[in-house]
Amino acid sequence: MVTIPAHIAAILEQVFDPEVPVLSILDLGIVRSVEDRDGQLKIIITPTYSGCPAMQTIATMIRLELSTHGFQHIIIEEQLSPAWTTDWMTESGKRKLQEYGIAPPQYSTKNNPTNYLEVVVPCPQCSSSHTELISQFGSTSCKALYRCLDCKEPFDYFKCH
Numbered sequence: 444m445v446t447i448p449a450h451i452a453a454i455l456e457q458v459f460d461p462e463v464p465v466l467s468i469l470d471l472g473i474v475r476s477v478e479d480r481d482g483q484l485k486i487i488i489t490p491t492y493s494g495c496p497a498m499q500t501i502a503t504m505i506r507l508e509l510s511t512h513g514f515q516h517i518i519i520e521e522q523l524s525p526a527w528t529t530d531w532m533t534e535s536g537k538r539k540l541q542e543y544g545i546a547p548p549q550y551s552t553k554n555n556p557t558n559y560l561e562v563v564v565p566c567p568q569c570s571s572s573h574t575e576l577i578s579q580f581g582s583t584s585c586k587a588l589y590r591c592l593d594c595k596e597p598f599d600y601f602k603c604h
């Protein structure tokens with residue numbers, strides 16, 4: 444469990460994932476720790492996958508948001524191990540994903556079926572579980588493309604990993 448000082452959490456809640464703009468970095472669970480020593484901040488973040496080009500953007504956005512709230516001394520470090528997993532995504536983050544039209548991860552990494560045929564992904568539009576996989580890779584490699592057999596709409600599924 445990650446504890447972030449409430450006054451900092453309120454600010455970081457306003458920093459959004461550039462790839463899924465409805466998710467804050469706290470929803471994603473990439474902020475691993477925040478230390479506030481008399482206004483000097485040390486923030487540790489774990490990228491959603493290593494070499495993620497969005498991380499540089501996210502670090503810059505964190506600095507900008509904190510500096511508009513008066514924080515000038517900010518150290519941001521990346522921690523690659525343990526690797527980020529979709530298990531770190533918050534429940535409210537999963538709800539926001541669904542409202543955005545992306546099916547959130549349906550399993551934890553511990554009980555995620557290895558055979559994709561056993562994976563049941565409900566449609567984010569109509570909640571039907573009558574859906575089929577179209578492609579293992581959707582708009583980004585962390586998503587798969589599905590189609591709902593009831594409302595016929597295609598949608599992205601944020602895969603467990």
Ligand SMILES: [Zn+2]
Pocket residue numbers: 566567568569570571591592593594595596
């Ligand atoms: Zn549907």
